[in-house]
Amino acid sequence: MTQLILFNVFNGLIIGAFYALMALGLSMILNLSGVINFAHGGFLAIGAYLAYSLTPYIGFWGALAVAPILTAIIGLLVERVLIRRLYGRDPLYSLLLTFGLAFMIEDGTRYLWGPETLPFTIPDWLASPLSSDFFFLTGYRVFMVVLVLVTVGALFLVLNRTRLGIRIRAGSDDLETVSVLGVNVRILRNLNFGLGIYLAGLAGVLAAGMLGLQPTIGNELIMPSFVAIIVGGLGSLPGTLLGGLLIGVASGVTAVFFPSASEAVIYVMMGLVLLIRPRGLLGEEGRVL
Template sequence: MTQLILFNVFNGLIVGAFYALMALGLSLILNLSGVINFAHGGFLALGAYIAYTLMPFTGFWGALVIAPVLTAIFGLIVERFLIRPLYGRDPLYSLLLTFGLAYVLEDGARYIWGAQSVPYPIPAALTTPLSTEYFFLTGYRLFMVALVGIAVGGLFFILNRTRLGMRIRAGTLDLETVSVLGVNVRILRNLNFGLGIYLAGLAGVLAAGMLGLQPTIGTSLIIPSFVAIIVGGLGSLPGTLLGGLLIGVASGLTTVFFPSATEAVMYVMMGLVLLVRPRGLLGEEGRIQ
């Protein structure tokens, strides 16, 4: 029993790490630009398929490095030509646009790579169980958790220690003042969008190795990421991280005791948070308006 619980908690932690990686990217874009990027799941799938295509040439590790960067570059282009014209308009429009984009990305992936799930090979060194007792502790799973940890650490390093990150944080609070101080807000928003898409691409490459790669891979992760943002706290990136991990682990635990409620539990948590603390666990005051 202990083993079963540990197994599911650990599983939940990994899924939660995906949610968190997705949700952090979504949060970055939402906080600075006020855009709900519905196509985030589409970018995730794109990252995974790019890695899949590159792998015969670059190997697993090369694809892991290059694919998220290519996805981010694609994200920069999308922001420049499709999303930028919509800043300053009702958020309804950017939501609808990314909604349409999500359709196009999913259908595009289906058109190019096929509707069937494709095998996504991971190096043999990573697939062997590390412990006979805790069979679920394969190298790949630990590796994923470690890599998500590094990515999150890197993100917070960028935000807290670099000029770009400082400007992103400042822009989140008051974009107008940042603009008046001589920062090119267009470029800032563009780079910030790219950073968010990079995280989605990375999540895609990692998720493909575990969940299998098919065109709908992103769709199943996008709505839990919204839940992660709401539970964790609006406007707070540490909150988003916490929210993602929390709902992941909660789903994992629920699988042990009440399997049919695996998905429902995160929505129950969201309802409770909204009831008790509408701005979310670590949310900033005044953000909900």
């Protein structure tokens, strides 16, 4: 029983790491641009499929490094051509646009790579269990957790120690004042959007190594990622990270005792948080959902 609980807790932690990466990108885009990006899961799928196509030529490690960058470049182009036109309008317009874009990406990946599930090859030594007692503790699972932690640490370092990051944080609080101070808001929004999409692309490559590839790979992660933002608190990136990990672990633990409720518990947590603390666990004062 103990081993089963540990398995589900660790598995929940990994899924929570995916939620956190996705939710951090979503939160950055939402905080600065006010765009509810329903196509975020589609960008995750793009990152995963690009890695699949690149692996035969540059190997797993090369694909892991390059695919998220290519996904971010696609995100920069999408923001410049489509999303930018909707700034300042009712958020419903951007929501509908990204919702339609998500279907376009899904159909596009299905057309290019086929509808069937494709295996994504990872190095053999990463796929091996680290312990005979804890068979679920593979090198790849540990690697994913470590890489997510490093990525999140690097993201917070960029946001707190670089000029771009400080401008993104300031723009999230008061974009109009940042614009008056001479910052090119169009470029700032573009780079911020690309950074958020980079996180989705990285999550896609990591998810492909564990879940395999299918056109709907991002659909299973997008809604829990929004829940992570709500639980953690709108406007709080640390809260978003905490929310993603919490709902992942809660889902994993629930799967031990009530498997049929492993998904429902995520939304139950969201409802409880909204009742007790409407702005989220670490949400900023004055920003209520």
